[in-house]
């Protein structure tokens with residue numbers, strides 16, 4: 001059978017997007033999802049996202065990593081699905097939708113999507129890193145020579161070594177100005193470096209503020225796939241009003257042959 005899909009990218013973090021409002025997609029088929037995400041045998045993507053109906057909000061986002069398993073929250077995927085919902089005519093400029101970590105507000109204008117992330121409470125400080133959950137778990141570590149750093153090798157080492165089978169996403173960071181950071185991320189579930197990670201750059205912005213590297217509440221992040229901004233408010237218990245902003249684009253649409 002031929003399966004209709006759309007391909008989106010948000011700062012180079014790319015996703016197969018499927019309109020599953022009619023609920024035809026076999027959601028537990030790990031092999032099918034990893035095939036669709038495969039860059040040689042399939043379409044190729046860091047993850048796959050289903051857009052579904054939701055009773056209380058505009059739509060529901062169901063996210064899978066490229067290994068075919070349902071993941072925790074995906075920030076760039078969240079921005080891309082807002083662009084997709086806008087393209088389908090499901091939403092106008094403002095929306096709220098449901099994801100695995102709860103309700104998200106978002107806005108879209110001129111291809112730029114701002115997505116509100118869940119509030120963040122605890123940030124754990126370790127000897128040379130920080131750890132927090134922004135919808136997905138993130139290790140944040142400053143390194144020298146980020147440009148030539150072996151993100152895949154060092155990321156894999158920490159992802160398994162420090163965080164075990166369940167793992168964590170691993171972000172390596174370099175500060176270039178008071179309010180600007182370069183970030184490269186190793187993503188669990190993709191088990192490789194991706195060009196950008198939305199929950200990751202959100203974690204970096206909060207972790208850098210928390211550890212005093214910046215005192216700005218609007219942080220600019222440069223990833224290999226482009227630029228993102230994170231705005232937030234610090235409060236007695238942590239952080240709220242956390243907004244991730246950047247471009248989200250439709251790349252192409254098509255049909256893929258799926259053996260059934």
Ligand SMILES: N[C@H](CCC[C@H](N)C(=O)O)C(=O)O
Pocket residue numbers: 013065070071072073074075076077136137168169187188189190194196197198199200
């Ligand atoms: N690329 C995603 C992160 C996916 C999280 C995933 N790798 C996991 O931990 O399950 C983002 O933009 O936030």
